Amino acid sequence: MEESKEREKEACQELPSRRDMISNLPDSLISQMLSCLPTKEAVRTSVLSTRWKTLWLLVPSLRLASHDFPDYNSFVSFLDKSLDLYREENSCLHLELVIRKDYDDDQCCVTRWIDHVARHKVKHLDVECILVKREFLEAVPLSLYLCESLLYLRLHRVLLVGSESISLPRLKTMRLEQNVYPHEAFLQFFISSCPVLEDLSIVRKDDDNVKVLRVHSQTVTSLTLGFEPGDGHMLYHYFDREILGICIDSPRLKYLNFNDDVSKCQILSSFISSSVKVHLGGVRYMSYYSGGVVFSNQQVARSFFRCISRVKDLVISETIMKLIYFCMKVEPLPQFCDLSYLEAKVCLVDVEMLPALLESCPNLNSIVLDLTRPTIITEQITAWAVPQCLLLSLEFVEIKCCCKAELVGMKLAKYFAENSVFLKKLVLRWRGYVLEEDSVLRDLLELSWRSSTCQIEVYGPLKRPVRV
Template sequence: MDEEFLKFLKAKYRERPPLTYLITGEDLISKLPDSLRLEENVYADDASLESFISSCPVLEDLSILRMVEDNIKVLRVHSLTLTSLDIDFYFGENDDMVDDFDTKHSEVLIDAPRLKYLKFQDDLSESKVITNSGSLAKVNIVYVFNENDCADVVDLPRRNMVRNFLISISGVRDMKISGHFVEFLYCNMDFDPLPQFRNLSRLKAKFSLYFVEILPTLLESCPNLKSLVLVLEFDPSKEDVQIKFSSVPRCLVSSLESVEIKYFNGKPAKMEVARYFLENSGVLQKLVLHLRCSTLGEGFCILRDLLALPRGSSTCRIVVC
């Protein structure tokens, strides 16, 4: 336990005699929280929040909900015990305070060698840096790189930051990415290839049909993927977009066993996605489709068309739910 922090706690306990003489280091540790949620707070400065987090000797689960007025420019999370971290940002109702957040020189710096789970939600900080990420096993990336501003990807320092961030999470086994992050990857892939996620066995990704053609490129970076969940955008105005996949990544041939597609309605674009996996997956065991149709007859027609598609794996089952 940190000596200064122990002295601080003992001083606080001395305000409540006669229990003071019973206090030991073990007693204090048993009373300290291993889980914290810091929600919409205002801090004295960057250093005060950093010191508070690092002074919690048994902290394992930390959730931080920031806001524009929290007085934090650089969020530093340094902990030797932390195993789970969730960072979110409140921008007001309908995100009406987004423009009030000054991203210039804003950073998130994470140094937690025991960290296993990381979730970035609405955080617009200019830079994200993770060190000592060897224990990281699961990540959930929602909105992390100002994804809607794709012009920034040509900026070399920003590209380097993004590359280093992706490398730092490339050892995970389970990853979930949002449509915002997929859009950012779509803009960025012409400049820098994705690192190899060799340990990744499960991926869940949300796709707009406009960006689904990068799917082979994304999967090429996951050579040992076993399970894929695709959440395909449900937007009637985009259902007739023409989709053509450029290649067949290694994982489709040798490792991918399960594919799940949500919001599947049998329209040409989504049928092409299903055909791509059925035809090219050599070891696929099941294709699960969450059907969206207006009538029972329409559902039977979709199922008929699916069963007529050629299959690369003789053991593949089509499951409709």
């Protein structure tokens, strides 16, 4: 017993030295360890010992949010001291700030913080200002436009001031979100002044001083465009907002993500080639929902669809499908002769439009349908026309069903199975418990398949694959 207590005592005496073994690690390794911690946690290690007092400064990054501090002034004080402590040879190369001011008269500090890191060779800059009114937006300093070390830039709700000199020779990724610009010519100049820019994302505001967004770049490969209503704008203001123009001249573009109301954004000129993958997200609220009236901007929408009619890959949201449905009531869509892959979310009440949509895709090879919003569905699926792509080119079909849409999914599977001549694979997925995997597979096998070599896969709520 005495011997056991003696061993415990010796272990306790050795414990502090064991715990302090980490302090004997080289600075470079400790720096890597601290870089995995949130900035506030890394700073707290400075109280461990004299050895640790300044080790957190070896981490060349600051990631801070004002809501993690007792008040806004505490946040400002901490960030000011942190930036001052960074030595020039150990600059803050990575700065991420999420700023939410409590009052309109809170200190204006964003400009000087950006100026500080821009002059000290920052590589990654991410500044997000939450819920700041337009009249209180802080301006970016001119030094940012001449930051030759910058690789990544994200600016959210700030004011970009005009400048005749911009040099960002290393910037590859840029996110501009809900900012205000001096005029639309400046935004065009800003984008074109980034000679190696590859990934560009722009979220517009209706009061951002830009009517026609012009993206002229010889290097951009990925372009994301979106829209958020301006300050204090209710939905009815958004419905009536002015039609905005987009001009895209990016010959190396490979991916376009358009998350906006295409009915109110007209592409004035475009270089959207067949090699571009297009994702049409649409906005949650669109004016064609108003009163069920015929959509007032169908001509603009059809013009937009003509501009992207050469693409090979197209992903369509439910709201865009709704817009297509309204457009087709007036006249057929343009022919998407190069389209090989189509992915679409389809509200069940709009399922009946699919044959007409497929008529516009004569060379379609693959289609993925995501059925949404369970409701009453037409019983006329079996009487649908058979578009050209089912007879000549369609090889892959995937149908995803929301809960209570399983029976509609089965009808669609039957339609494709009985009419697709060259179908090689059909996949059916559902989340509800109305159907059982084995019975679904049995029902599918009993169909009169037009293709004799099609592989079948079914996935029920347990995601247990059943294949033939």
